[in-house]
Amino acid sequence: xxxxxxxxxxxxxxxxxxxxxxxxxxxxxxxxxxxxxxxxxxxxxxxxxxxxxxxxxxxxxxxxxxxxxxxxxxxxxxxxxxxxxxxxxxxxxxxxxxxxxxxxxxxxxxxxxxxxxxxxxxxxxxxxxxxxxxxxxxxxxxxxxxxxxxxxxxxxxxxxxxxxxxxxxxxxxxxxxxxxxxxxxxxxxxxxxxxxxxxxxxxxxxxxxxxxxxxxxxxxxxxxxxxxxxxxxxxxxxxxxxxxxxxxxxxxxxxxxxxxxxxxxxxxx
Numbered sequence: 389x390x391x392x393x394x395x396x397x398x399x400x401x402x403x404x405x406x407x408x409x410x411x412x413x414x415x416x417x418x419x420x421x422x423x424x425x426x427x428x429x430x431x432x433x434x435x436x437x438x439x440x441x442x443x444x445x446x447x448x449x450x451x452x453x454x455x456x457x458x459x460x461x462x463x464x465x466x467x468x469x470x471x472x473x474x475x476x477x478x479x480x481x482x483x484x485x486x487x488x489x490x491x492x493x494x495x496x497x498x499x500x501x502x503x504x505x506x507x508x509x510x511x512x513x514x515x516x517x518x519x520x521x522x523x524x525x526x527x528x529x530x531x532x533x534x535x536x537x538x539x540x541x542x543x544x545x546x547x548x549x550x551x552x553x554x555x556x557x558x559x560x561x562x563x564x565x566x567x568x569x570x571x572x573x574x575x576x577x578x579x580x581x582x583x584x585x586x587x588x589x590x591x592x593x594x595x596x597x598x599x600x601x602x603x604x605x606x607x608x609x610x611x612x613x614x615x616x617x618x619x620x621x622x623x624x625x626x627x628x629x630x631x632x633x634x635x636x637x638x639x640x641x642x643x644x645x646x647x648x649x650x651x652x653x654x655x656x657x
Contacts, residue, residue, distance in 0.1 A: 426515040429466065431479070438462050440479040441513050443533050451477040452531045452538035454520065455487060457505065459564040461596075463487050469505040470522060471564075472555070473531065475538050476604065484568055485596030487560030489606045491657070492553040493542045495525040499553065499620050499642060501563055540657040544649035552610070552657065554587060555642040557634070561595030570595025576633035577619070577643050584617050584630075585610040587643060611656035614645040 431439030440462050442453025452475050456468035461484025463477060472492035478485055498504035506524035513519075519530045527550075528543040544550045556577050561570025570593065577589030590605045618625060619632035622640050626632070632641050647655065 423515045428513040428515065428518075432462065432464055432466055435460065435465070438480050438482055438484065440464070440477040441466075442473075442477060442518050442531070443514065443516050444479075445516075445533055445535055448533055448535045450475055450533050450536060450538055451479070452518070452533055452540075453477045454518065455490070455560070455564055457502065457564070459560070460484070461560065461565050461568065463560045463564050469507050469524075470520065471502070471505050472553075472558075473529070473540075474558075474560070475606070477560075481597055483597040484560050484565055485598065486604075487558070487564065488591060488593065488604045489608075490555040490558035491540070491608075492555065493522065493525065493527045493529060493544075494551045494553055495527070495545070495547050496549050497551050497553070497625065497644060497646070499555075499623070499625065499640070499644075501555075501558065501640075504553070538657075542655045542657070544647070544653050544655065546649060546651040546653075548648045550647040550649040550655075552645045552647075552655070553642060554589075554608070554644070555640075556589055556591050556632075557638070557640045557642070559591075559593055559595070561593070562638075568596045571638055572634065573601055573637050574634050575641065576631065577641065578631035579617055579643070581630070583613070585613045585645070587645075608657055610645060612647065615648050616646040617644065618646070619643045 428441045432441045440453045444451040454470045455463040456465045458465045474487040475489040476486035506522040509521045511520040517532045521528045526545040530541040557572045561568035573592040575591035580586040586609045588607045594601045618627040619629045
């Protein structure tokens with residue numbers, strides 16, 4: 389009789405163990421990381437939003453994000469074409485700032501502030517990555533942040549005039565939300581002589597919350613050496629020139645990398 393009871397309990401324990409294993413296996417198959425539940429679009433749907441759709445690591449010093457016309461103090465409106473991508477933003481401050489180190493991937497070369505806006509498709513945003521296709525150029529852009537740098541992947545179509553453009557003068561307080569009183573006082577940029585796939589520079593800016601001027605320094609490296617490089621000052625493009633600086637406050641200054649790309653070729657920044 390005792391033997392029967394012992395065997396019965398063993399059977400029950402075995403069944404319970406198997407049932408528990410099945411539950412655990414099912415749970416593992418259906419468990420998402422908590423970060424997957426974060427929806428950055430929630431913070432930017434309201435026209436008065438001060439949240440940033442781009443990703444940022446906790447305590448990270450960089451916050452890459454798209455910018456658009458009518459982008460208000462966060463630089464972005466979900467219903468507008470994309471102008472490009474800034475690397476510094478602040479979320480929820482109520483009064484905007486930053487938006488510098490502005491990058492625009494393009495086919496052909498447009499340097500005017502509004503000349504390279506592109507409609508978008510397949511836009512995706514998570515807490516750790518932003519992705520969008522610029523339908524004007526058929527260029528897919530993916531970006532994710534580390535603690536001190538943004539990592540971009542540009543997927544280009546076949547073209548002999550694929551460009552990655554840097555606009556030193558652009559920032560939110562001057563170009564997206566001018567009510568913030570933005571100016572760029574001085575600055576310069578230059579390609580590294582030993583390798584044209586690197587560019588460095590700084591800008592001295594005012595505007596937005598806080599007081600006084602502040603400097604932003606940057607260094608960007610590309611995974612592929614360019615076919616050509618150049619700079620511009622205001623509306624004058626200077627092919628082959630390796631450095632440029634503001635001659636006076638609020639000059640438009642920038643630079644570009646030009647490539648010949650194959651279909652679906654990826655270039656990292």
